Amino acid sequence: MxxxxxxxxxxxxxxxxxxxxxxxxxxxxxxxxxxxxxxxxxxxxxxxxxxxxxxxxxxxxxxxxxxxxxxxxxxxxxxxxxxxxxxxxxxxxxxxxxxxxxxxxxxxxxxxxxxxxxxxxxxxANDFGTPGVAEHCLFIDNLVEANGFYDKFRMELLKAYSQNSELDIAIVGGGATGTQLAAELHKALDLVRLYSFDSKPPTLKITLLEAGPRILPAFPEQVSEAAKKQLEHIHVDVRTSAMVSGADETGFTLKDGTHVPATLRVWAAGxxxxxxxxxxxxxxxxxxxxxxxxxxxxxxxxxxxxxxxxxxxxxxxxxxxxxxxxxxxxxxxxxxxxxxxxxGTELPSCVFRNKGAIVALGDYNGWGTLPGGTVFGGGFLKGLSARLGHLMLYRQHQVELYGLYRGLLSCFADWLDTKVRPSIRLD
Ligand SMILES: Cc1cc2nc3c(=O)[nH]c(=O)nc-3n(C[C@H](O)[C@H](O)[C@H](O)COP(=O)(O)OP(=O)(O)OC[C@H]3O[C@@H](n4cnc5c(N)ncnc54)[C@H](O)[C@@H]3O)c2cc1C
CATH class of the missing domain: 3.50.50.60 (FAD/NAD(P)-binding domain)
Incomplete structure (x- = not known):
């Protein structure tokens, strides 16, 4: 060259x-x-x-x-x-x-x-050509889409507040994205309560639809089971072996003919x-x-x-x-x-070293797997360590891009920010 x-x-x-x-x-x-x-x-x-x-x-x-x-x-x-x-x-x-x-x-x-x-x-995300998905579903593949979803979520919450009604959200895809989103939306409602009006908060009904036999298929079975239990504990309706065959403005249709009503429909599969x-x-x-x-x-x-x-x-x-x-x-x-x-030295092969994986369900719980297959997390303390591990991955990325000094300063600035601003976006 x-x-x-x-x-x-x-x-x-x-x-x-x-x-x-x-x-x-x-x-x-x-x-x-x-x-x-x-x-x-x-x-x-x-x-x-x-x-x-x-x-x-x-x-x-x-x-x-x-x-x-x-x-x-x-x-x-x-x-x-x-x-x-x-x-x-x-x-x-x-x-x-x-x-x-x-x-x-x-x-x-x-x-x-x-x-x-x-x-x-x-x-x-891959909708595999499922009819109605492109027209009637929201995606969160980039910041514009994630912000777009948040705007809609906020407006629908406001409507539900004023009408004292329920807000239905259905998420397709029980991988890390869909599972973590379900928990994070629940956490958002908990936070909104802190800043909201006198009226009774609306009920959020979240349904997580997964075509396979379990959620978080990339994790060991015991993590899938524990995550499912945790989600059900916060009233997320987790449906496995639920193959979506179509979407329209009222919700999703499953292969067995069941209709899952949803005001907000998210596609987070594939x-x-x-x-x-x-x-x-x-x-x-x-x-x-x-x-x-x-x-x-x-x-x-x-x-x-x-x-x-x-x-x-x-x-x-x-x-x-x-x-x-x-x-x-x-x-x-x-x-x-x-x-x-x-x-002109030829590049050697890139050898991937698996360092394990972590999934965090909002502030509720978290699990990780180590390369040897050991599972950690679950319960308050261990769940906390897994959630912190998840956060550490982000901090490591920041330090890599900013350098140690600016990276640490930026962590400090984020911490300060949590003391000054509301813990949820309300703008
Ligand atoms: C909600 C969510 C949660 C996730 N959670 C985890 C997790 O917990 N752990 C984990 O390991 N992974 C997770 N992932 C997956 C992880 O984010 C991706 O594997 C990772 O970001 C891939 O990095 P990348 O550099 O290949 O692509 P990206 O980080 O997606 O970057 C692609 C970039 O390319 C730009 N771009 C795209 N098309 C063009 C174009 N035509 N011209 C110019 N620019 C373009 C985009 O703007 C973007 O900046 C998650 C993904 C999502 C969506």
Missing amino acids: AAKSEILIVGGGVAGLALATRLGKTLGRRGEARITLIDKSFSHVWKPMLHCFAAGTVQNENNRISFMSQASQYNFDFWPGEVISIDRQNRKAVLGPFQSAEGSAVLEGRTVHYDALVLAIGSC VKAPEVTQKFGGLSLNRSGQIIVQPNLRSVDDERIFAMGDCSFIRDEPLPPTAQVARQQAHHLARHLPALIRN
Whole structure:
């Protein structure tokens, strides 16, 4: 590759921003390569927190990292824009016109050249073409959608308050997203009570629909069982083996004909890559649209293209779409891309080291699994340790991006904020 290579990273999520920051500190700082990050939004959020944004139980502003500010501190360039295709022959990413929130054109469509391209555009829920879902369901795949859900949730709560009626919410998908969202919404109602009117608070009826035989299928059975019990304890109606066959403006229809009424309908099941991967110059994709890569994260079709995180798929060793995988893959590329850029050294395979997983049900309970299969959590104290573990993952991510000093300051600022502002978004 040329002496001053151009490395283009598309997507500033868990994987992309970690990579841009790390490469900025090495290749960028020494002027050995020009590193550019492109993202369709202006700020980064820790996606595993989206269900908290959707429930309004965390403040938005504190938990966003501005791409521009990060770029200026860590020697990389940032451009806002949505990549709509890739011209592999001319080594260019094609960006669509950039529009303001009101829909007026701000920037014309443009292209950005690359010598090495890293795709890290994440994933979204998969409705598997279920009739009515696209039109009648809400998704929480990004901050805009999570905020949109919160606005609707707040308005429906207000209506239920004024009419002294029940608010029905149905969530499809008993994985980590759906399960954690159900608990967080319940927590939100508990918090709203602290600030609400004199009238009796409305009843929140949350139904969690899972097609498989148990919720949290990626966790051991005892965690699924304990989480189900905890959810039922807070009156969430957990229905397993409940295959959804359609959605309309009144709720969901199950395969056995049952109708589940719901004013708010959330689809949090399945994972697929964003549709745009179909326009990536014929790169090989799996059935979920994820880009097929070699074990060293290089595309199987193009030696200049790499993919990591949720949008990638290693054929011989499929990995789950988790933040842990995304981070490790970003660290791998950050460690080995410099040698490739400097002297063409081939990248070794990326070996995933499973460090366990954690699920937290609001403030109610939490569980974790360790690599050997040991399960911890449950009950007040152990549940607390699991919930703290969940929080620590986020703090670790902040420290990685901000550096130790700013990372710790930011934790302190968040703590101060909890003393000053209401514990739920009320704006
Ligand atoms: C509610 C929820 C809870 C979760 N909880 C957990 C958990 O507890 N533990 C865990 O390990 N994982 C969890 N996950 C999964 C985890 O968030 C993902 O695995 C992780 O974020 C993947 O990182 P990524 O970098 O691949 O993609 P992302 O973090 O999704 O980042 C993708 C980025 O690409 C940008 N982008 C997308 N398309 C384009 C485009 N065409 N052009 C430009 N930019 C683009 C997006 O704006 C985004 O910034 C959760 C996910 C959700 C939704």
